[in-house]
Amino acid sequence: MSLTSISLLIIAVSFALIAIFVVKVLVAASSTMKNVAGTLESVESKMDGITKESELLLQKSNSLADDVQHKSESLNSLFNSLNNVGASVGNMSESMNQLSASVSRTSEKHSDDLAKFMKWGDTAINMYTKYKLRKQTFEGRAPNHDTK
Numbered sequence: 001m002s003l004t005s006i007s008l009l010i011i012a013v014s015f016a017l018i019a020i021f022v023v024k025v026l027v028a029a030s031s032t033m034k035n036v037a038g039t040l041e042s043v044e045s046k047m048d049g050i051t052k053e054s055e056l057l058l059q060k061s062n063s064l065a066d067d068v069q070h071k072s073e074s075l076n077s078l079f080n081s082l083n084n085v086g087a088s089v090g091n092m093s094e095s096m097n098q099l100s101a102s103v104s105r106t107s108e109k110h111s112d113d114l115a116k117f118m119k120w121g122d123t124a125i126n127m128y129t130k131y132k133l134r135k136q137t138f139e140g141r142a143p144n145h146d147t148k
């Protein structure tokens with residue numbers, strides 16, 4: 001065997017070993033790529049589900065926002081009505097205070113008149129009582145002219 005044939009044999013074995021390692025690397029890379037492709041398909045299907053759920057959630061959020069807006073507008077009219085009721089109650093209270101003050105002034109005026117009337121009435125009753133007493137006293141002294 002000559003040196004050239006040994007060199008060629010070593011080169012051939014080296015190429016064979018390199019080819020085997022390249023095949024092993026390509027098989028491992030192919031397996032990795034298949035795993036990556038499967039993972040990407042899984043992620044893609046999950047993303048589709050997430051996208052659909054996100055769209056539904058967005059629709060519900062918009063519906064809820066519209067409902068809240070409608071109810072807020074309804075509450076605004078309620079608060080306006082309550083504000084009007086409060087103003088009416090305030091006006092009524094003011095009217096009642098004025099009426100009370102007027103009644104109080106009138107009552108004080110009539111109270112004085114009533115006190116005067118009561119004094120005159122009391123004086124009249126006293127005078128009538130004295131008159132009756134004098135009449136009885138006078139009748140008790142006068143001779144009895146009754147004949148039976």
